[in-house]
Amino acid sequence: GQNIDQPTEMTATEGAIVQINCTYQTSGFNGLFWYQQHAGEAPTFLSYNVLDGLEEKGRFSSFLSRSKGYSYLLLKELQMKDSASYLCAGDGGSQGNLIFGKGTKLSVKP
């Protein structure tokens, strides 16, 4: 199967750190993506992990453990503009079709 699970909603405070978890049960994923989607807008790429470990990119970092079927997105120094949905997606198939989780809606409060 290709189930991808992530929390539905999270709330955090401006300036804080938040970790959004994603677990998956799959065979055939090449790697794991994280996308950000603001309300009414298109998803935009944040990160891609194909190897185990942590990838850091500015305020955002993403971690993958293939053996555990687990990934997380870490957002540091939260800003109000980080309020959005964060989508975990597995990269599957010969053409790289994205298999998305249902997304985590993050609300950043002052």
Place this chain on the structure above:
Amino acid sequence: DTAVSQTPKYLVTQMGNDKSIKCEQNLGHDTMYWYKQDSKKFLKIMFSYNNKELIINETVPNRFSPKSPDKAHLNLHINSLELGDSAVYFCASGHGTGYEQYFGPGTRLTVT
């Protein structure tokens, strides 16, 4: 300098009609995709296509058909629209497996 564009942005139509959504990318990508995002914001792959192969998600009704006049375009044609087809449809493009995908702005389809 738009990367992935879709038209129309909004589409309101009645049940039973046939409609098309157009998608164009100017990124030189060789693979294009259509995704459907339902009212619960769940984003699901419908099709992927490069110049060699069309891959159809088995859950997509055959009323939906992608048409690619050339490498930069992948249009979505929908026959006999149903209420349940109401959703936001996103086109995307990329270089295939292991590469990020760039999404168009979405087309909000409402079937009445």
